Amino acid sequence: MADSPIVHWFPGHMAKATRMITEYIKKVDVVIELLDARIPRSSANPVITELVGQKPHIVLLNKVDLADPKATKEWTEFFTKQGITVLAIDSKSGKGNKKLISTVERLSKPIIDRWVAKGIRSRSVRTIILGIPNVGKSTLINSLAGSAATRTANKAGHTRGQQWVKIGKNLELLDTPGVLWPKLEDQCAAARLAMTGAISDDVYDLEHVIKQLLNYLLTNTPNILVERYKLKEEEMTDVDTILESIGRRRGCLVSGGIVDFDKARRIILQDYRNTKLGTITLDKVD
Ligand code: G4P
Numbered sequence: 697m698a699d700s701p702i703v704h705w706f707p708g709h710m711a712k713a714t715r716m717i718t719e720y721i722k723k724v725d726v727v728i729e730l731l732d733a734r735i736p737r738s739s740a741n742p743v744i745t746e747l748v749g750q751k752p753h754i755v756l757l758n759k760v761d762l763a764d765p766k767a768t769k770e771w772t773e774f775f776t777k778q779g780i781t782v783l784a785i786d787s788k789s790g791k792g793n794k795k796l797i798s799t800v801e802r803l804s805k806p807i808i809d810r811w812v813a814k815g816i817r818s819r820s821v822r823t824i825i826l827g828i829p830n831v832g833k834s835t836l837i838n839s840l841a842g843s844a845a846t847r848t849a850n851k852a853g854h855t856r857g858q859q860w861v862k863i864g865k866n867l868e869l870l871d872t873p874g875v876l877w878p879k880l881e882d883q884c885a886a887a888r889l890a891m892t893g894a895i896s897d898d899v900y901d902l903e904h905v906i907k908q909l910l911n912y913l914l915t916n917t918p919n920i921l922v923e924r925y926k927l928k929e930e931e932m933t934d935v936d937t938i939l940e941s942i943g944r945r946r947g948c949l950v951s952g953g954i955v956d957f958d959k960a961r962r963i964i965l966q967d968y969r970n971t972k973l974g975t976i977t978l979d980k981v982d
Contacts, residue, residue, distance in 0.1 A: 710877050717747050717874045720824050724870065725807050726752045726800050730827030730836065733763035733784060734892050736771045737979040738885035739828055741876035747826075752803040753780065756796070758832040760784040762969075767977030774981045787836040796840070797864045808866075821867050822860065826874035830894045833873035837861075840869055884908070888978045893969055906961040909968060910935040912978060920973050939964075 721727060727748050732739040736757055741747070755775050760768055768784050775782035783799060785792030804821040811818050827833045841861040859871035878894060879885040887908040890900040913921050914935060921927055921938065931941040943949070943960035950956045967973050 713875060713877055714743075714747065717826065717876065720826075720870065720872075720874050721747065721749070721751060724751070724822040724824045726754065726803050726821065726823045728754050728756060728796075728800070728823055728825045730756050730758050730825055730831045730833055732831050732892055732894065733757035733760045733768050733771070734977050735885075735888045735894075735979045738879060738882070738888040739831055739892075739894060740879070741826075741828060742879055742881075744826070744876065747876075752807075754796075754799060754803065755780050755782045756792075756836075757782065757784040758787050758827075758836065760792075761786045761788070762971055762975055764975050764977040767980065770981045771977075771979075785836075787832045787839055790839040793840055797867060800867060801864060804867075818866075820860075820862070822870065823867065824870040824874055826876055828876050828878040828889075828894055833875075837869065837871065837873060841871065891965065891968060891978065902958065902961050902965070906939065906964055907935055909964065910938055913973065913976075914938065917974065917976065924967065924973055 729740075729744060729748070757763070757768060757771060772782050772784055781799060781803060783792055783795055785796065800821070800823055807821065808818060825833050825836055840863045860868040861871050863869045878889050886895070886900070887905050889895045890897075890905045891909050910921075914932065918932060922929075922932065925938075925942045925945050927938065927941055927945075931937055939957060939960055940955050942964060943955035943957060946960060946963055948956040948959035948963065968976070
């Protein structure tokens with residue numbers, strides 16, 4: 697299982713997703729790609745650049761509230777240096793929405809200017825949100841599009857089946873997100889996708905994933921482990937000892953005083969996801 701933690705994206709699904717995304721992209725002027733700010737590299741789709749083609753493209757580092765602010769700054773600089781427009785946002789609070797809308801409007805200005813120069817009757821600029829599962833696409837669409845009532849009103853006058861919602865003066869968003877597949881081949885990326893919750897909990901090997909997470913924490917932020925689980929120095933030797941000690945501290949015991957390792961693993965996973973271990977960005981720029 698450790699060699700193939702993701703089981704639900706096989707070639708047939710990828711081919712179908714590619715077809716759908718390609719069709720969607722044809723209909724829009726600007727593409728918004730959502731990444732998880734904790735894993736900007738691992739949460740990127742392997743062929744996104746190919747899919748987007750020449751259209752203007754914005755990268756959003758979402759769930760910034762769960763990520764390390766210093767790492768977010770480094771990732772923002774990284775994308776900017778590559779000439780990619782990037783914004784860090786927290787879709788849950790909707791804080792970055794205004795900036796996002798004004799950025800899409802800025803990127804679409806040359807398109808509108810071209811329409812005007814050609815004498816084409818101007819229409820609204822159209823955009824779409826793309827990303828792997830659980831990266832926050834629906835949360836962002838809901839936050840940008842507002843209440844269901846607004847959305848119904850927005851849709852009036854459009855052809856049935858075309859679900860565009862007005863999110864700016866001259867800007868429409870496709871109400872359906874484009875679902876991209878996650879990185880399948882890269883085992884390190886797959887484990888990080890599992891840690892952050894991008895992959896459904898029942899399709900990966902928890903033992904393998906927690907081993908990687910503990911290894912990361914032991915190497916990068918050992919003090920957090922010590923503080924959170926009240927570990928003694930002599931327990932900080934290797935990930936197996938750490939896991940067992942956490943299990944004992946947290947009372948994850950079965951009959952005979954044996955540690956219930958699975959229970960201990962789930963506690964650690966929840967603690968990571970709920971930022972009880974701090975705001976940790978797993979992917980580093982370098
Ligand atoms: P998807 O459409 O891309 O599949 O993702 P979706 O919006 O369903 O979001 C997946 C989970 O990520 C949801 O949590 C959502 O609340 C959370 N989320 C989205 N954006 C942010 C963000 O910027 N910050 C934080 N902290 N969380 C975010 P859930 O536990 O599945 O649902 P819920 O209990 O929050 O409703």
